Amino acid sequence: xxxxxxxxxHLIKTRGQQVTLRCSSQSGHNTVSxxxxxxxxxxxFIFQYYREEENGRGxxxxxxxxxxxxxxxxxLNVNALxxxxxxxxxxxxxxxxxxxxxxxxxxxxxxx
Amino acid sequence: AQKVTQAQTEIxxxxxxxxxxxxxxxxxxxxxxxxxxxxPPSGELVFLIRRNSxxxxxxxxxxxxxxxxxxxxxxxxTITASQVVDSAVYFCALSENQAGTALIFGKGTTLSVxx
Numbered sequence: 001x002x003x004x005x006x007x008x009x010h011l012i013k014t015r016g017q018q019v020t021l022r023c024s025s026q027s028g029h030n031t032v033s034x035x036x037x038x039x040x041x042x043x044x045f046i047f048q049y050y051r052e053e054e055n056g057r058g059x060x061x062x063x064x065x066x067x068x069x070x071x072x073x074x075x076l077n078v079n080a081l082x083x084x085x086x087x088x089x090x091x092x093x094x095x096x097x098x099x100x101x102x103x104x105x106x107x108x109x110x111x112x
Numbered sequence: 113a114q115k116v117t118q119a120q121t122e123i124x125x126x127x128x129x130x131x132x133x134x135x136x137x138x139x140x141x142x143x144x145x146x147x148x149x150x151x152p153p154s155g156e157l158v159f160l161i162r163r164n165s166x167x168x169x170x171x172x173x174x175x176x177x178x179x180x181x182x183x184x185x186x187x188x189x190t191i192t193a194s195q196v197v198d199s200a201v202y203f204c205a206l207s208e209n210q211a212g213t214a215l216i217f218g219k220g221t222t223l224s225v226x227x
Contacts, residue, residue: 002156033214042116042203042217043157056214088155097213100147103157 002026004093004104012110013081021076021107023091031055031097032074034066037088037106049074050097086111114139116206118218125194125225133189133221135204141165146180146187147205147215157203163187194225 003026035043045058049068092101
C-alpha cells in the first residue's frame with residue numbers, strides 16, 4: 001500500500017448535482033495530482049497542487065475545481081455533474097513536484 | 113505534442129510464458145520521464161518503474177525487465193515466466209519537465225495469464 005487514501009470509495013449522484021472527493025497524501029508528500037479514468041481508458045490528468053497552489057491543469061472545464069490544505073490533503077469538486085463524469089477518480093501524491101507519483105485506491109463515481 | 117501509444121489492447125498467455133508489453137512515446141522535450149504502472153482489478157495504480165531520458169540502461173527486477181531505446185522512442189516491459197498474479201492492466205506513462213509532472217498515460221494493455 002502507498003499510504004494514499006481516498007474517500008468515499010463509491011458514490012452515486014444524479015445529473016446536475018455537485019460532488020466532493022477527498023484525498024490524503026502519503027506522509028511527507030507535498031504534491032497531489034488528480035486523474036479521471038473512464039472505463040477502458042488510461043487516466044487523464046485533471047490538475048496538480050503543490051504546497052497549496054495549483055501547479056498545472058489538464059483539459060477539463062472550470063466546473064472541475066480543487067483545493068489543497070496545509071496538511072497537503074486535497075479535495076476535488078465537480079459541479080453540475082454530467083453523465084460523462086462517471087469514472088474512477090484517482091489521486092496521487094509525490095514527495096516533490098519532480099518525484100514519482102503514488103496512487104490511492106480511487107473513488108468510483110456514477111452519475112445517473 | 114506528447115503522446116503514449118500502447119498498441120496491444122489485450123494479451124493472453126499461459127503461465128510460465130514470457131510476455132513483452134510495448135510502449136511507444138512522442139515528446140519534443142529532451143528531458144522527460146517514463147513510467148510503468150500496474151492496475152489490478154481493485155483499481156489502484158501500482159508503480160513499477162521510472163526511467164529518465166538520460167538513462168538508457170536496461171533494468172531487471174526479478175521477473176520484470178525494461179528495455180528503453182531512445183532511437184525508436186520505445187520503453188518496452190517484459191515479464192519472464194509469467195504467473196496468474198501478473199494478470200492486470202499495465203499502463204505506460206510519460207511526464208515532461210516543462211509540463212510539470214502531469215502524467216500522460218497510454219490506453220493500457222490488459223494481460224491475462226491462465227494456469
